[in-house]
Amino acid sequence: MPRVTPMSPAPVRIAAAAICGGFGVLLARALLALPEDEAGLAPLIETNLEASGVKHPITAVLLNFRGYDTMLEIAVLVLATIGVLSLTVARPGTWAPVAEQADPVLSALARFLAPIMLVVAGYLLWAGEHAPGGAFQAGSVIGAAGVLLSLSGYARPVWVTRFALRAVIAGGFVAFLGVAIGVMSAGGALLEYPAGSAKTLIVLVETLLTISIGAILVSLFIASASPAEELRRRMEENR
Amino acid sequence: MAEWVTTHLPALVILVPLTAAPLAFLLGGTLARPIALLSALLSQPLALALAFTVSAEGGVRYEIGGWGGPLGIDLVADGLAATLILVATVVGLGVTVYAWGYFADRERYRYFWPLWLFLWASLYALFLSGDLFNLYVCLELVSMAAVALVGLSLRRDALLAAMRYMLAAILGSLFYLLGVALVYAAFGSIDIATVREAVRADVTGQAAFALMTVGLMLKTALFPLHFWLPPAHSNAPSPVSAVLSALVVKGSFYILVRMWVDVADPSFVPGSAALLGVLGASAIVWGSVQAMRQERLKMLVAYSTVAQIGYLFLLFPLVAGGGAAAADAWVGGMFHAASHALAKAAMFLAAGTVLARFGHDRIAGLGGLSRRAPVTAMAFALAGVTMMGLPPSGGFVAKWQMIRAALESGAWWWAVVVVAGGLLAAVYIFRVVALFLGREGAEGEDADVDAGRSPATMEWATLALALAALALGVLGQPLVELIGVGAPALVAGVGP
Amino acid sequence: MTLTSWIFDIVLVGTLVWLAVRVLAEVKLFKSVVLYIAFGLLVALAWVRLAAPDIALAEAAIGAGITGALLLDAAGHMRGRSQPYASASDEPSAGGDMDA
Amino acid sequence: MTTFAGLSQTDLYALAGAALFVIGLYGLITRPHLLHKVLALNISSGGVFLVLVGIARRVPGPVPDPLPHAMVLTGIVVTVSSTAFALALAKSIYTETGHAVLEPDDLEETGEVSRG
Numbered sequence: 001m002p003r004v005t006p007m008s009p010a011p012v013r014i015a016a017a018a019i020c021g022g023f024g025v026l027l028a029r030a031l032l033a034l035p036e037d038e039a040g041l042a043p044l045i046e047t048n049l050e051a052s053g054v055k056h057p058i059t060a061v062l063l064n065f066r067g068y069d070t071m072l073e074i075a076v077l078v079l080a081t082i083g084v085l086s087l088t089v090a091r092p093g094t095w096a097p098v099a100e101q102a103d104p105v106l107s108a109l110a111r112f113l114a115p116i117m118l119v120v121a122g123y124l125l126w127a128g129e130h131a132p133g134g135a136f137q138a139g140s141v142i143g144a145a146g147v148l149l150s151l152s153g154y155a156r157p158v159w160v161t162r163f164a165l166r167a168v169i170a171g172g173f174v175a176f177l178g179v180a181i182g183v184m185s186a187g188g189a190l191l192e193y194p195a196g197s198a199k200t201l202i203v204l205v206e207t208l209l210t211i212s213i214g215a216i217l218v219s220l221f222i223a224s225a226s227p228a229e230e231l232r233r234r235m236e237e238n239r
Numbered sequence: 240m241a242e243w244v245t246t247h248l249p250a251l252v253i254l255v256p257l258t259a260a261p262l263a264f265l266l267g268g269t270l271a272r273p274i275a276l277l278s279a280l281l282s283q284p285l286a287l288a289l290a291f292t293v294s295a296e297g298g299v300r301y302e303i304g305g306w307g308g309p310l311g312i313d314l315v316a317d318g319l320a321a322t323l324i325l326v327a328t329v330v331g332l333g334v335t336v337y338a339w340g341y342f343a344d345r346e347r348y349r350y351f352w353p354l355w356l357f358l359w360a361s362l363y364a365l366f367l368s369g370d371l372f373n374l375y376v377c378l379e380l381v382s383m384a385a386v387a388l389v390g391l392s393l394r395r396d397a398l399l400a401a402m403r404y405m406l407a408a409i410l411g412s413l414f415y416l417l418g419v420a421l422v423y424a425a426f427g428s429i430d431i432a433t434v435r436e437a438v439r440a441d442v443t444g445q446a447a448f449a450l451m452t453v454g455l456m457l458k459t460a461l462f463p464l465h466f467w468l469p470p471a472h473s474n475a476p477s478p479v480s481a482v483l484s485a486l487v488v489k490g491s492f493y494i495l496v497r498m499w500v501d502v503a504d505p506s507f508v509p510g511s512a513a514l515l516g517v518l519g520a521s522a523i524v525w526g527s528v529q530a531m532r533q534e535r536l537k538m539l540v541a542y543s544t545v546a547q548i549g550y551l552f553l554l555f556p557l558v559a560g561g562g563a564a565a566a567d568a569w570v571g572g573m574f575h576a577a578s579h580a581l582a583k584a585a586m587f588l589a590a591g592t593v594l595a596r597f598g599h600d601r602i603a604g605l606g607g608l609s610r611r612a613p614v615t616a617m618a619f620a621l622a623g624v625t626m627m628g629l630p631p632s633g634g635f636v637a638k639w640q641m642i643r644a645a646l647e648s649g650a651w652w653w654a655v656v657v658v659a660g661g662l663l664a665a666v667y668i669f670r671v672v673a674l675f676l677g678r679e680g681a682e683g684e685d686a687d688v689d690a691g692r693s694p695a696t697m698e699w700a701t702l703a704l705a706l707a708a709l710a711l712g713v714l715g716q717p718l719v720e721l722i723g724v725g726a727p728a729l730v731a732g733v734g735p
Numbered sequence: 736m737t738l739t740s741w742i743f744d745i746v747l748v749g750t751l752v753w754l755a756v757r758v759l760a761e762v763k764l765f766k767s768v769v770l771y772i773a774f775g776l777l778v779a780l781a782w783v784r785l786a787a788p789d790i791a792l793a794e795a796a797i798g799a800g801i802t803g804a805l806l807l808d809a810a811g812h813m814r815g816r817s818q819p820y821a822s823a824s825d826e827p828s829a830g831g832d833m834d835a
Numbered sequence: 836m837t838t839f840a841g842l843s844q845t846d847l848y849a850l851a852g853a854a855l856f857v858i859g860l861y862g863l864i865t866r867p868h869l870l871h872k873v874l875a876l877n878i879s880s881g882g883v884f885l886v887l888v889g890i891a892r893r894v895p896g897p898v899p900d901p902l903p904h905a906m907v908l909t910g911i912v913v914t915v916s917s918t919a920f921a922l923a924l925a926k927s928i929y930t931e932t933g934h935a936v937l938e939p940d941d942l943e944e945t946g947e948v949s950r951g
Contacts, residue, residue, distance in 0.1 A: 030446030083387035
């Protein structure tokens with residue numbers, strides 16, 4: 001039995017190398033031709049930082065100046081999760097823990113680490129207002145904690161009903177959308193926080209996003225890690 | 240209230256489907272369909288109102304968050320954006336009504352509705368976006384929803400097609416994002432209006448445009464980067480195929496037009512217009528020849544999309560010279576985008592009805608369809624009229640404008656391409672239509688398998704879209720005027 | 736910027752590129768994934784060097800953490816029985832007839 | 836900003852980003868296994884992010900431009916979403932066809948591998 005070649009045939013590789021080389025040269029030339037010390041929009045962000053309601057410029061960009069991007073990006077997360085769900089099985093309670101028999105070391109580790117990670121996430125969320133941190137980082141730490149828990153067999157009880165699952169996935173996005181539209185009733189534009197309440201609303205949105213990003217990342221993992229047998233069985237049902 | 244709606248019109252256009260999408264997902268089951276229909280119906284007056292406002296005021300700008308570009312993100316609507324939104328709205332309604340019947344009682348397609356509403360919302364967001372990075376996020380939304388929809392049937396071929404599409408789409412996005420990074424580095428902004436003022440043809444700027452263009456060509460499936468399109472568009476559930484061919488490929492094309500006609504002009508990178516034109520012409524020939532060779536109806540329609548995308552790219556060499564020719568080409572190109580969207584959606588929906596009813600879409604087995612499914616056969620034939628560019632269809636107006644532009648600018652060879660493309664389309668469409676009108680197919684067994692009449696929503700939605708494409712030719716003058724509103728300087732020369 | 740930090744940057748960048756090549760040249764799926772996770776951690780280090788602590792935090796948690804878990808899960812899934820393609824890669828001795 | 840052999844730190848990382856982008860591109864084209872393709876895309880996006888953060892570093896002063904950083908944070912979340920979905924697709928394909936490649940039929944037809 002001949003071994004499978006894990007590479008494409010030589011002509012493809014040569015063509016690919018030529019294409020990649022071309023793009024590499026193009027990119028390198030473009031990057032080296034850049035003027036040194038171009039300020040971009042940094043001064044503008046700096047000037048408006050005061051009005052944004054938060055002190056950390058990246059949080060100001062993500063949650064206020066370009067909050068619309070962030071809202072759509074949460075939509076990307078929700079969409080990806082719906083996509084994964086559409087490929088797997090979303091029946092209530094059918095998600096087996098990833099590890100059938102949890103490794104005792106792993107589960108001890110998870111029990112030890114998960115609470116610490118939650119505290120870290122809380123800190124990151126709080127710090128994001130004035131220092132590195134924020135909803136993304138906090139959410140991803142929660143996500144990582146959840147993945148760790150699910151690897152050691154603790155995640156299943158979370159997914160009780162189908163509606164609860166959907167609520168967890170879409171909840172953060174719907175809430176963000178609610179805030180974005182809600183402020184329109186105060187006379188501003190979409191996502192225009194009324195003067196004075198910017199900080200409160202940003203903290204609210206960030207908290208919701210942290211929970212939602214964390215929950216989505218965990219469900220992305222659990223849903224996509226759902227057993228192949230389920231999928232196969234479902235395929236056969238559909239035949 | 241009315242004043243509030245007017246103030247927030249561009250945002251509301253996006254917000255309606257964007258709110259409906261998670262609701263359709265959350266509430267799921269039986270409520271998803273009514274939510275989608277309600278959203279589709281609400282979108283109609285909003286899109287019309289936007290078109291009227293744009294016409295009246297010459298364009299609309301909406302500052303999200305109240306910051307204004309380049310610090311914040313602006314929604315911008317000119318004639319071009321309003322036109323495409325109008326097209327997306329009409330096609331969207333047709334597809335929603337069709338899908339109401341098509342996905343009537345299929346539990347496993349329950350994710351169709353939220354995915355479709357997300358896709359719809361992200362297309363609106365894309366057409367209205369005034370920011371290059373925001374466009375990247377919109378592109379990702381569009382791709383993610385589109386890929387998930389392609390794989391929805393979980394059939395083996397659909398999964399493979401979705402995967403191929405996914406890889407191409409992500410790669411396209413990365414190229415685009417890299418271009419955006421270089422634009423920011425070179426011109427200090429990602430707000431389109433600001434970049435337009437700052438743009439200059441230096442090494443970095445040109446590389447940025449080259450990278451973005453490659454990414455968007457891949458996403459638009461311009462020959463020879465079309466490899467992912469025929470399997471994806473033909474293996475998707477038919478309402479999805481309709482949306483992909485009619486609207487999704489136009490999303491990335493729209494950004495290309497923004498870049499090469501609005502932000503900069505084709506002289507920004509010497510030779511770029513000619514290159515895009517040649518690729519477009521190759522797409523027309525290659526796609527048509529492949530369409531002739533297909534044995535399955537949906538594959539034929541999918542390759543026809545590869546060919547029709549080619550016409551869109553003739554826009555670039557035709558507008559490059561500016562003046563009256565550019566103005567004609569502008570109307571022609573955009574009119575083509577509109578009429579192709581309507582007609583191609585009708586074709587895929589017709590193919591879907593055939594597939595749902597007879598369990599196959601082998602062309603050879605579809606003889607005599609005009610007697611068994613007259614409305615569907617009629618819709619396909621009428622859509623074919625637009626596709627070939629025969630009068631009085633919208634396709635005719637589009638091709639006529641392009642030919643005029645080619646002759647005005649002395650580049651007669653593009654006119655030859657347009658005419659030849661129409662003839663090639665006639666060959667593959669007449670082949671199908673002649674079969675429909677002919678006797679029952681030679682494949683006797685197929686004639687026996689007949690699930691019976693399709694739901695009326697499916698048949699009539701298809702016919703309505705085909706008629707709309709036809710009507711564009713007769714009643715299209717308002718659209719011609721809308722396309723010209725606030726048109727970029729290059730193509731705003733002398734009116735047609 | 737001292738010479739030491741320059742050397743550090745060059746070594747870091749060199750390792751990143753080398754790891755990227757290794758990830759894609761590696762025949763065994765698991766090795767590829769593990770190398771990729773190492774790559775992700777080094778990218779996080781690069782963010783620190785570029786004064787981007789926000790990104791470093793997100794990269795460590797998402798890039799190396801969650802993506803790593805997803806990839807490991809996928810690699811495990813695809814290595815299971817009757818996987819001729821990967822088994823041919825993973826098991827140098829046999830072709831695809833291992834579980835026939 | 837101190838330079839070394841004409842290169843600044845910014846240039847170094849940005850060029851590394853460019854290198855990673857094309858390495859990923861090469862891998863995407865030449866490696867048939869879907870997992871490798873997904874890895875290749877992840878490497879490419881890492882490259883794009885390095886270019887962006889390299890660009891952010893060009894601002895005079897110790898604090899980099901926050902805008903590209905925000906773009907990268909958005910990009911990282913988008914990338915993990917698409918990676919998760921692409922991997923789920925790849926696994927479904929594996930379950931359906933027994934192979935994790937785009938053209939499983941070619942593998943069987945050429946007789947390079949046989950199914951177990």
